[in-house]
Amino acid sequence: MSSSHYDVIIIGAGMSGLAAAVRLAYFEKTVCVLERHYAAGGLNSFYALGGHQFDVGLHAMTNYVPPGTRGAPLTKIYRQLRLTPEDFGLVPQRRSEVRFPGRTLHFSNDFARFVQEVIEQFPAQQENFLRLVQYIHNYDELDLDAQPLSGREVLAGFLTDPLLIDMLFCPLMIYGNAEEHDMEFGQFVVMFKSIFCEGLARPREGVRRIITALRRKVRAVGGAVRMKCGVKALHITDKHVQSVELDNGERLTADRIFSSAGSVETMSLCTDSTSGPLAGRPDCLIPLAGRMSFIEIIHVLDRPMQALGHDATIIFYNCGETFHYAVPDDLVDPRSGVICCPDNFLYDRPLVTPMIRLTCLANFDRWAALDESAYQQAKADWLPRIHQEVLRFVPDFRTHIQFTDFFTPRTIKHWTGHVNGAVYGAPGKHKNGRTHLDNLFLCGSDQGFLGIVGAMLSGISMANLHGLKP
């Protein structure tokens, strides 16, 4: 075999691709990860601007459990990747809130306390909510063959107060739902367990710490990662990927290909026009792509929000009568969103750079249609409108702003290659990772496990199922 042949080629050095690479290389497969960007991490990457270090994506890592907790996804990840809790250095949150007009639900990494909180705020729903919690506990959300169910329909079978239903959906949808209005019930369970039953945490160094741990491990077990190395095409004959063509024209071959690029994005790389119903016709695929995207404003402050009297880690808010999770008609929907203070985790010493992060639903097409000056103007116009909403929930921080970055769905598309700047992939998931080709598999958001822990679990599960199982 030539030196450009691998047992497995992985497209994308995000959380899922790197985790898959660790598994495969640890068990002596020859592995090469191809990443178009110069930074690893994919949808959970990092960048520097104006002398400051920023994270994309990561507000908090969900699925946090204390080291040694049995059976939890995070524990599985440490085991499967041969990592230790020290490698990620996760620090638990202080406390968070779901804020709706006239009602607040507090939550921390103590699920029993959250159940109590719901019962106190919605006493009439006590029995219903406890039945729902029991149902969620017994539900096998990791079943790769489960049929999709409407989350709203399932919840309506338990809860009769629409406000409580919306208040439960709000954080879970904003942190991991690819479809508009409704959320697949299995996905709801994944997110419910990861945020409410388990909890939120963050490495002091942000997402870099996680990515560094993964990259170091890939290297230690003998896997290769090639940065600035995009895939231009997957050459197909007989329902089989014969070779991988890079942006620079180079061709690589592999027995198997794992792609974390997204289902639509991956199909549009395939050169066959006959074997797959839509392959090779990217224009036909776009309607299947996810559309949920966000803007994010990151302010560097001259002091932590705690000094202004605000100690919540994350606030999920909604100011409207009901909660709308949909692509907005306008550039941004400021009625709901997330306020995250990366300083408000239980660190042993404060962060070097105090920040506040504001996130709202946004419309990719509207942002993409703007020319450069209109694009900059739109950011300037929306900033005060978003401030106006979030200042209902946090002390006025505006005189403390030292530096601001504002990224949009267009930024996300540019750096991740995900169609529409979709952050949670396409609504239709491919849980078993199979495609119409016998040696091409999906991992990452479009396989169906979301969040950082979910993405790593996706890479691990797909590597085990399609790369390692005898």
Added chain:
Amino acid sequence: MTNDQIKQAIIQIISVIAPDEDLSRLKSDVALREQLELDSMDFLDIVMELRKRYKVEVPETDYGHLASLDSCAAYLAPRLADK
């Protein structure tokens, strides 16, 4: 490898897969799953580690033989006789 060496090898493998488990009081004749928190992913890893370290293949139909340390030793002894 002797039966005792095989048991030690399995314990060594489990200590890599599940470093958070206490392996000092494992009973040889009791199922590993009853004594440790091991799921199907972990059992696949025991099989994979055996392949990686000792070049021994355990087909899926034989996974049942890996239930306890004693049954591991009995099953693997002929396959690891020359290692």
